[in-house]
Each structure stands twice: as structure tokens, then as C-alpha cells.
Amino acid sequence: MAAGAATGTGEHGEHPRERKRLGTTTELPPESGDEAPAPLDERERRQLALTRRFGTTGALILAVGAIGAGAAPVDNPVSGMRLIGLPARMPTVAMACSWLGVLMIVVAWLWLGKLATPGRSRVLSRTQLGRTIVMWGLPLAVAPPLFSRDMYAYLAQSAVAASGADPYQVGPDTALGVDNPLTANVPNIWRDTPAPYGPLFLMLGRVVAVLVGNNVVFGVLLWRIVMLAALALAIWAIPHLAARCGVHPSCALWLGAANPIVLFHVVSGMHNEALLMGLMLAGIELGLRMRGNLGTVAAAVVIVIAGAIKPPAFIALGFFGIYLARRRGGRIVDLLRVALLLTVVFLATMTVITMTSTWGLGWLETFDVPNRIKTWLAPMTALGMFGGGGVGMLLGIGNHTDAMLSITKVVGYGLSVAVCLWLLWRSFRGRMEPLTGLGITLGAVALFGPVLHPWYLLWALPPLAASTHDSRFRTAITAVSAVVALLVPPTGAAYVLRAYMIPFAVIAALVAFALVLLCVRGRVPRLLPTRGERLPAGS
Numbered sequence: 001m002a003a004g005a006a007t008g009t010g011e012h013g014e015h016p017r018e019r020k021r022l023g024t025t026t027e028l029p030p031e032s033g034d035e036a037p038a039p040l041d042e043r044e045r046r047q048l049a050l051t052r053r054f055g056t057t058g059a060l061i062l063a064v065g066a067i068g069a070g071a072a073p074v075d076n077p078v079s080g081m082r083l084i085g086l087p088a089r090m091p092t093v094a095m096a097c098s099w100l101g102v103l104m105i106v107v108a109w110l111w112l113g114k115l116a117t118p119g120r121s122r123v124l125s126r127t128q129l130g131r132t133i134v135m136w137g138l139p140l141a142v143a144p145p146l147f148s149r150d151m152y153a154y155l156a157q158s159a160v161a162a163s164g165a166d167p168y169q170v171g172p173d174t175a176l177g178v179d180n181p182l183t184a185n186v187p188n189i190w191r192d193t194p195a196p197y198g199p200l201f202l203m204l205g206r207v208v209a210v211l212v213g214n215n216v217v218f219g220v221l222l223w224r225i226v227m228l229a230a231l232a233l234a235i236w237a238i239p240h241l242a243a244r245c246g247v248h249p250s251c252a253l254w255l256g257a258a259n260p261i262v263l264f265h266v267v268s269g270m271h272n273e274a275l276l277m278g279l280m281l282a283g284i285e286l287g288l289r290m291r292g293n294l295g296t297v298a299a300a301v302v303i304v305i306a307g308a309i310k311p312p313a314f315i316a317l318g319f320f321g322i323y324l325a326r327r328r329g330g331r332i333v334d335l336l337r338v339a340l341l342l343t344v345v346f347l348a349t350m351t352v353i354t355m356t357s358t359w360g361l362g363w364l365e366t367f368d369v370p371n372r373i374k375t376w377l378a379p380m381t382a383l384g385m386f387g388g389g390g391v392g393m394l395l396g397i398g399n400h401t402d403a404m405l406s407i408t409k410v411v412g413y414g415l416s417v418a419v420c421l422w423l424l425w426r427s428f429r430g431r432m433e434p435l436t437g438l439g440i441t442l443g444a445v446a447l448f449g450p451v452l453h454p455w456y457l458l459w460a461l462p463p464l465a466a467s468t469h470d471s472r473f474r475t476a477i478t479a480v481s482a483v484v485a486l487l488v489p490p491t492g493a494a495y496v497l498r499a500y501m502i503p504f505a506v507i508a509a510l511v512a513f514a515l516v517l518l519c520v521r522g523r524v525p526r527l528l529p530t531r532g533e534r535l536p537a538g539s
Helices: 002-006 018-022 042-069 091-114 126-142 150-162 199-212 216-244 249-256 260-268 273-289 292-309 311-327 332-357 379-395 401-428 434-448 454-467 471-484 501-519
Strands: none
Touching: 042 091, 042 126, 091 126, 091 249, 091 260, 091 471, 091 501, 126 216, 126 249, 126 260, 150 199, 150 216, 199 216, 199 292, 199 332, 216 249, 216 260, 216 273, 216 454, 249 454, 249 471, 260 273, 260 454, 260 471, 273 292, 273 311, 273 454, 292 311, 292 332, 311 332, 311 401, 311 434, 379 401, 379 434, 401 434, 434 454, 454 471
16 A cells, blocks of 8 residues: 555555556646646746756856866867867866866756645646756766766777677777777777677667767767757657556656756766667557557557667566556456567567678677776676675685675566566456556665666656655655756766865865855745745645
């Protein structure tokens, strides 16, 4: 019953209007209450306008800082320019600008969230929120990359695929040569590793490589267009899915699309989580809209395509099947029929993709490639390193880190499978919204996996943002998002040989940030309630 309350479901695990929702393609009103929220009043519109300008200013400052403190290519094309290349010649100042921009965007997002809280009598519209996302994202979309160098690995692996070599057998240094400009921009640890990406992602990358050749700048711009198109697809799907779950579309978009993690690691960092988000969510929404086996097959193909780019998206196929089984009557026989249909679609689609790629089944062996990085951020890896290395050395029995990591990896995978099966069953029995189950499962896969990066939060964030307006969840995920957004440095790598710059840049950014906060004091939404003010209800 607690799970049902947390996800906006009714007595039998269904939303009060779910039977009507599953029986028609007409969308529901976007709020679970008796009346839809009213538009913002004049005072709140002034707060929104100031919040927009504050965040846009932060994005512009961050974009300028990206010229000197971003994930620039080895041969930075602006380094020799007199004016635009100035930040590249002042790295400490550029770094301070970057941190100031990051802080301003995060705080502006928190202010914006006060106008998009479920349960408020007045909530900003989807149009207002969409314009805000564009205003904040546009400066980052035209600036050099930030927070990650993965896009250079995308370019190099794509070039390997286009060269005729098997990207699942050789790395960029072998296929392209160490002197190739694409290889030179890949971090050393990834230069000799096979591709860790799905076959369809490399097939798409092969097209990009043919178009851009060895031009790094053009390649980055083209990949950014691809990622932004995928993000637009997610922005289209999130409010529609939210309406089906009784969540106000603006509340879902604020948490799932305006989130600084999306701005930093999709718009700027260009991670292929954008393709996972966009295709996975669009596939589910299309499947719920369309009727008949043909519509189901088409939607399932879109979801499988998302998994062929980033494998965690395959999990969405199971929870999409739960929606279909419940719509067909919710009997075990309905579940088995849907499972059989989706299994056939999965196998047929992946067979076509695998044969078209010409690389065979090599991609099945590369899911473990990212595990070369041992990071304390992943709980299971941290446990393995602490137990196998730290405790082992302390007890005098030697360093058994590798053996312990093998054990914790298997345990983590087992926990992920158990969570997935449990939530699939709860969703089928009507005790949980399937979209919520999908979000929690993807979060568990990221958390229990051997490698964890901040942008892995994007696997779980959009489905959960669209399916629950529980105040405890939103408060927790808001705090996590704000903290995670500050974890990755602007360069996307350690400050090798220039760590002395960090304290000076951070201090300057904090001083400047305090000054700009004083300039807007009292004219923006309060982050904390005043005395006697009550928080909106969570559902």
C-alpha cells in the first residue's frame, strides 16, 4: 500500500483513472487533484523571469569558461585567436568562470523547482518551462564540450568502424594509429580497448565518421546535433507519460529535462544517454498510444533500438510488456502472450541489426569493457577494493582486490536481476506504476554495477520524474541531482600538473557567486519555507 501511495496509485495499485486511461488514447488532465493548477500570478511571473535570466547568465559564463577550462581537443582551434582565445590563455580565470556558471545554473534550477512543485495551486506552464530549457541550454549547445571527453572516444570508435576494422576487436590506436588526431584526443586508458557501445550506436557513428573524416571540431558539432535531437524526443515524451501517470507535465519536465545533469552531461557533455532516454521513452509512449499488434511491434522495435545503443534500455521492454499485459486483462496468460511477442520482436530486431553491422556477436563480449576503471563511486567496487585490498593488507593475508572485485561484480549483477524481477511482478500485480518500476530498476542497475558515473543517473531520472510526484522522492532526487551536478570538473578529467589552480578558482567562484546572490536577494523564490508556511502535499 505504501508503494501505491508513493506512486500515485489507487486501492488496487492502479491510479484512480487508470482503467479509463488504459482503455483510450485520450490523455488525462495533468494533475491528480480535482482541479488543474492555475497559471502563475504576476509576482511569480516576475520571479520566473529573474530566475530565467539568472540561469541564462550562468550558462553564458559557463560557455565562456569552457573555452579555457572545458574538455578541449589536443589542438585547441581557438588557442591562437586574440579575443575568443583569451580564456584559453588564462586557465585559472576560465576555471573560476566555469565553476561560477555551474553554481548559478544549479541554484536557478532549484528556484525554478519552487514554481513546479506538485500540489501547488499555481504551476508554471509547459511552454514556460520549455522556453527556460532552451534559454539555458543554447549557450552550452554552441560552446566547447564540458565535463567529459567521451565524445572524442565516440569519434575515434566511429572512425574505427568506418575504416573496415572490427571495433569489437581492436582499439583506436591499433586501427587508426597513435598519430591520428582522433586517437590523440582519446584518454590513454581507452585508446587500446574495443568499443564498449552497442552495435547500432557504432553504425550511426560510422555514418558520422564518413561525413566528418578526421575533423574533430566538425565531428563534435555533428554528434551534438544528434544528441540534441534525441533530447528533444525525450522532452516530447516525458510530459505525455507524466499525464498518463497523473503527474503535472511541468513538474516532470523540470525534474527530468531541465535538470542540470541533463544540461551538463547531455547538452554539453554529449553522452549517449541522450539516445537512451529519447528512444526508450518515445517507444513506451508510442506503444501506449497505438493499438493492435502492429503498434506494439513498432513501439517495441524503437525500445530495442534504444538498447542496441545503450544496453540498459533493454530493461524497458519488460515494463512496457507489463503495461500491455494489464491493458489486455492482467491475467497470467496475457503476460505470457505479451512476453512471447516482445521476445520475438527483440530477437528479430537484434538479428537484423547484428547482421547489418557485419561485426557479428562481438558486441556481447564488450559489456565488461567499461569495468577497466575502478572507481570508489560505485558501491560494489568500493566494497571490493576495501575488502580485498584494505582489509586483506590489514590482516596480513595479501592483496586480493581482483578476486574480491570479481565476487562483488557477480553479487551486484545478481541484486540488479532480483530487483528487476521483483518490480516486474509488483507492477504486473498493480501495486506499482510500471514506469516507476522501470526507473527504480535502472537506478539499481547503475548503483549495483561495477562502474558508476554521475550521468548514469539519467537512466532512472526521466521515468521516475514522469511517474511520481511523491514529495519525499522529489526532495531526495533534487538534492542528489544538485550534488551530483557539482561532482565532475569542467575539464572532464583530473587537473594534472595544475592542481594548484583549483583552490584559487573555487574561491574566486564562491566570492562572485555570493555577490550575485546578494543582487537578487528577495526577488527569487525561497528555497526554504518561511515560518508557518506548509510544504505542498506530496500526492
